[in-house]
Amino acid sequence: MWSKPRNAPRSPWSERGRVAYLILYALGLPVGVLLVLWVIFGNNLFGPG
Known part of the structure; x- marks a missing residue:
C-alpha cells in the first residue's frame, strides 16, 4: 500500500530530501545575509557604536 510507484526515480534526491x-x-539564507550586512556595516547595524 505504501510502496513506491514503479516509475519512481531511484535518485538520492528524494522528495523528502529536497x-x-x-x-x-x-x-x-537570512543568517548569511545578516552576516554579510554585519561585516559591511560593522557594529552600527544593530545600534550606535
Whole structure:
C-alpha cells in the first residue's frame, strides 16, 4: 500500500530530501545575509557604536 510507484526515480534526491534541503536553505539564507550586512556595516547595524 505504501510502496513506491514503479516509475519512481531511484535518485538520492528524494522528495523528502529536497524539501529538507529547501528548508535548511531558507533558514540559512537570512543568517548569511545578516552576516554579510554585519561585516559591511560593522557594529552600527544593530545600534550606535
